[in-house]
Amino acid sequence: MKKTAMKMMTLAAFLVVLTACSTDSPYDDYTNYYNPGTQGGFPGGGTSSGEGTATAGSGELLNYQVAIDKTTAEPTSTVAAFYPEAADDVSTQTFSKQVTIDMANPVAKTENGVEITISGDSIIANHGKNEGICYVVSGTTSNGMLYIDGKTNFMLNLNGANITCTKGTAIDIQSKMAAYLVLTGSNKLTDGTTEDHKSALYSKGKLLISGTGSLDINATYNNGIHSKSYVLVDKGVNLYVKAANHGIKGTDAIINGGIINVETAGNGAKGINCDNDVTINGGRTTILCTGNGEWDPEDLETKAPACIACDSIMTIKGGEIYAMATGSGGKGLKADWEAYISGGKMRIITTGGLYYSNGSTENHNYTGNTDNLDDNYTSSPKGIKIGTKNVHGVLQITGGDIMVRTTGNNAEGIESKGTLEMTDGTVMISAHDDGINSSGDLTLSGGTLVTVGTNNDGIDANGNMYLKGGTLIAMGAGGAEAGIDINEQKKLYISGTKIFGIGGRVDGSLGSTTQGIVTLTGSVSANATVTISNGSTTLASFAMPPYSYNNGAILISAPGMQSGTSYTLSLGSSTQSVTASNTINNRNFR
Numbered sequence: 001m002k003k004t005a006m007k008m009m010t011l012a013a014f015l016v017v018l019t020a021c022s023t024d025s026p027y028d029d030y031t032n033y034y035n036p037g038t039q040g041g042f043p044g045g046g047t048s049s050g051e052g053t054a055t056a057g058s059g060e061l062l063n064y065q066v067a068i069d070k071t072t073a074e075p076t077s078t079v080a081a082f083y084p085e086a087a088d089d090v091s092t093q094t095f096s097k098q099v100t101i102d103m104a105n106p107v108a109k110t111e112n113g114v115e116i117t118i119s120g121d122s123i124i125a126n127h128g129k130n131e132g133i134c135y136v137v138s139g140t141t142s143n144g145m146l147y148i149d150g151k152t153n154f155m156l157n158l159n160g161a162n163i164t165c166t167k168g169t170a171i172d173i174q175s176k177m178a179a180y181l182v183l184t185g186s187n188k189l190t191d192g193t194t195e196d197h198k199s200a201l202y203s204k205g206k207l208l209i210s211g212t213g214s215l216d217i218n219a220t221y222n223n224g225i226h227s228k229s230y231v232l233v234d235k236g237v238n239l240y241v242k243a244a245n246h247g248i249k250g251t252d253a254i255i256n257g258g259i260i261n262v263e264t265a266g267n268g269a270k271g272i273n274c275d276n277d278v279t280i281n282g283g284r285t286t287i288l289c290t291g292n293g294e295w296d297p298e299d300l301e302t303k304a305p306a307c308i309a310c311d312s313i314m315t316i317k318g319g320e321i322y323a324m325a326t327g328s329g330g331k332g333l334k335a336d337w338e339a340y341i342s343g344g345k346m347r348i349i350t351t352g353g354l355y356y357s358n359g360s361t362e363n364h365n366y367t368g369n370t371d372n373l374d375d376n377y378t379s380s381p382k383g384i385k386i387g388t389k390n391v392h393g394v395l396q397i398t399g400g401d402i403m404v405r406t407t408g409n410n411a412e413g414i415e416s417k418g419t420l421e422m423t424d425g426t427v428m429i430s431a432h433d434d435g436i437n438s439s440g441d442l443t444l445s446g447g448t449l450v451t452v453g454t455n456n457d458g459i460d461a462n463g464n465m466y467l468k469g470g471t472l473i474a475m476g477a478g479g480a481e482a483g484i485d486i487n488e489q490k491k492l493y494i495s496g497t498k499i500f501g502i503g504g505r506v507d508g509s510l511g512s513t514t515q516g517i518v519t520l521t522g523s524v525s526a527n528a529t530v531t532i533s534n535g536s537t538t539l540a541s542f543a544m545p546p547y548s549y550n551n552g553a554i555l556i557s558a559p560g561m562q563s564g565t566s567y568t569l570s571l572g573s574s575t576q577s578v579t580a581s582n583t584i585n586n587r588n589f590r
Contacts, residue, residue, distance in 0.1 A: 053478055054454075057526030059546030061403055061428050061450075064347050066324035068261045069286055070214075070240060077282030079318035079343065081234065081256035087153075088232055090180050090210045095134035095155035101125065101146065103163055104139035121165070122147055127154055137161045149174045158215060159184040168197035168221075176205045176228075183213030183237055190218040199226035199249070207231045207250070209258075214238035223249050224262070230274075233258045235282065246273040247287065253310075255319065257283040267294035268303045271323070274310040278335070280344065282319040292364050293329035293355030293379045302357050304329030304379035307348075314339040314386075316400070321346045328364035329355030329379030332404065338394040339386045341425070346402045348383045354410035355379040367409055380410045383431065387417025392440065397422040397447070406431045413451060416440070419463070422447050422470070428545070434460045434485075435474065444497055446470040450545050458483035458503070464490045464511070467497035475547055478504040483555075492584075496559055500530055500542040502552040508584055516561030516580025518569065523550045528572035532556055534565070544572075555584070 056062060083089050097112040106123045109116050113130040116123065121143050127133040127150035134155040137146065140162040148156065148171070156171075156179055163170045170189040173179050191200035200219040201207075206229035209215075217224045217240065224241035225231060231250040233239065235257030241247040246269050247262035253274050260283060262271040271287030272278060287307035296303050307323035307330075308314070314335035321344065323332040332348035333339070353365035358377050370378055375389055383404035387393020395416040402425065404413045413431035414420070420438040428450040429435040435451030436442070441463035450473040451458045458474030459465075465486055474483035483503040486492050491511030506519050524530060530542040540558035556569065556578075563582040568575060 053551065054475070054547050054549045055526075057546040057548060059527065061405065061430050062546050064403060064405070066286065066288065066322040066347060066349050068240075068263065068288065069284070069322075070238060070259065070261055072259075072284070074235065074257060074259050075282070075284055075320050077257060077318045079281040082254055082279055082281055083232070084230065084252070084254065088178070088206070088208055090155075090182065090208060090234065093153070093155070093180060095132050095180070097130070097132045098134050098136055099125065099127075101135060101137045102139040103137065103141040103144055103146070103161055106144070121145060121167075124149075126150055127152065142166075145169060146171045147174065148172070148179075151175070151177065153178040153180070155180040155182055157182045157184060157211075158187040158213070160186065162188045164190040166192040166194065168192055168195040169202050170200050171202070173203040173205065173207075178206050178208060179203050181207060181209045181211075183209070183211035183215050185213045187213060187215045188218070189215070191221055193221045197221060199223035200243075201225045203227045203229070205229050208234075209237055209239065210234040212236045215240070217241045217243070219243040219245070223247070225249065227251070230254065232256070233260060233283065243269070245269045247271045249273045250275075252276045253278045255280045255283050255285060257281070257319070259283065260285045262287045264289050264305065265291050267291045267305070267327070268296075269305050270309045271307045272309070273306075274312075276310065276312045277314070278308060278310040279315045279317075280319050280321065281317050284320040284322070286322040287324070289325040289330055290327055292327035292352070293357070295357040295359050295362065297359065300359065301376035302329065302355055302379040304331060304355055304381075306331035306334040308332075309334040311336045313337050316341045316344050316346075318343045320344065321348075323347075324349040324351075325381065326351045328352040328408075329381055331382045331385050333384045334382070335386050335393070336388050336391055339384070339396070341397045341400050341402070343399045344401070346400065346404075348402075348404045350381040350383055350406045350411055351408055352381050352411075353408040354381070365409055370410075380412065380433075381406060381408045382412050382415050383429070384414040386415070387439070389417065392418035394418050395420045395438075397425055397427060399425040400427075401425065402427045404429045404431070406433070408432060412437050413453075419443075421445075422449060424470075427451070430454065430545075434458075435476075436460065438462065441466065443468065444470050444472055449473065451475070452545055452547055453477060453481065456481050457485040460485040461490065462487045465492045467492070467494045467499065469496040471498045473542070473545060474501055475545065475549065476503045478552075480504060482508070484508060494557055497557075498540045498542075498559070499555065499557040500540070501555040502549045504553065506553045506555050506584055510584045513557070513582055515557050515559050516563045516565060516582060517584060518554075518556045518561075518567065518578045518580050519584065520554050520569075520578060521551065522554050522571050522574075523552065524548065524571050529570075530572065531570045532558060532561070532578075533568045533570075534560075539567070
């Protein structure tokens, strides 16, 4: 299916919303992300003369990196492990009938009812209907393959195995039953390139990975791990996959823990790629995708790489995710239907530009006008993308520590093709294009949202926007772009959110507000503190993101503010008296 559809950019005005905190400020949790530093050019410009200018400073949002890490300890998680079936938990199973296989010195034999045969370079193991079988595989081979078949569930214990197959798959599990892959010690699999095959490690049944050992997979031909059912990874595992195509592919993927590192280089390749759902409850997952977008001659559309992708629902409850896509059109996280994020730590980077192809001509950094292009011809980079042009997505964020940074042309931070709702957590975005874009209604009722669009809007809702609580910081480019951009046929409703915004202009249709609003022109510095007070009472305190803005249109609102009342506004070192109203003046302030 087509992975990205370009939305037509409105010329709605630009307002930047940087949000407020009372004495019990939500900024207390992330002020340490902002470290003052030397200011540089605002990435990509996006300003026009006399309508505000912005420059980038320094802080974690702009400086964090994503790199393969096999050695740092697995993070602890309090999230309960998820097993689609109770029997998927290896601790509930007993496999007491051991069958040993030495890959360096294979021997044909019958052991515990299992037939081991040798055919050329292949070792073939068939346990038939025998139950409780545990294959213990060790030894090194520079040209061999392990083939396993049988009609019952079994355990495969890799215990110091190093298998290189010069032709095709290193381990080929043809059994359709559950394979409990247990890792002990250091293990390695390498496939070959002379015969067509799906992956270095292949399983026709579900693949359940556990243990305290490590497994390095070098897939030189196609996928690293490929299961025709689901792949599940438990705590304790140390898994590294380097693949020419997808890193891990299955109908579903469940990560309950472990240290997982994946590198993919193929055009359109995914680090984790599932036909149905992805569920992440713990562990540390790091994925680097370096491939570009490509044309799909069968579906007649473009497709692009993604670090984690599924065709249905993505659920993230815990653990750590580090994802970086450097090629054209690349995505960090992508789900075609829905996504539910309730916890965990995420650091996402995309650096590639807009990918264009019509089947005969392609461009990996397209900079032309896309308004009149067929959606099938383009794939835009995104930090997080939920939904497709044919399936309206749903994105719900109820917790977590999320940072997204995109720098390539047309790259948005977070996009939902349907609705977007945030009730808790901390989300911080620095994007080349829109920081956040929702095709439907957007609701913020809790948490802290900091979103910067360096060449477009900070936050863009094509439905209504409901600001019911929490803290919103939205900074966009200069000129006609907006920190908060509402579709001209929709409205903005304010009933509890602390808001501080600055940008090229203030523009939007206000549906209603239960709190006073202040609009003015001013400047703020990166990492500065902004407060609005009534006498000795501080109604809101805002920590600027690592961007400075000069001569911008400012909007401030916080619970407790009333129309007609004067307040003291401190923009860093400067202080002035302002008066609230219950309207938004839709104009430039210059």
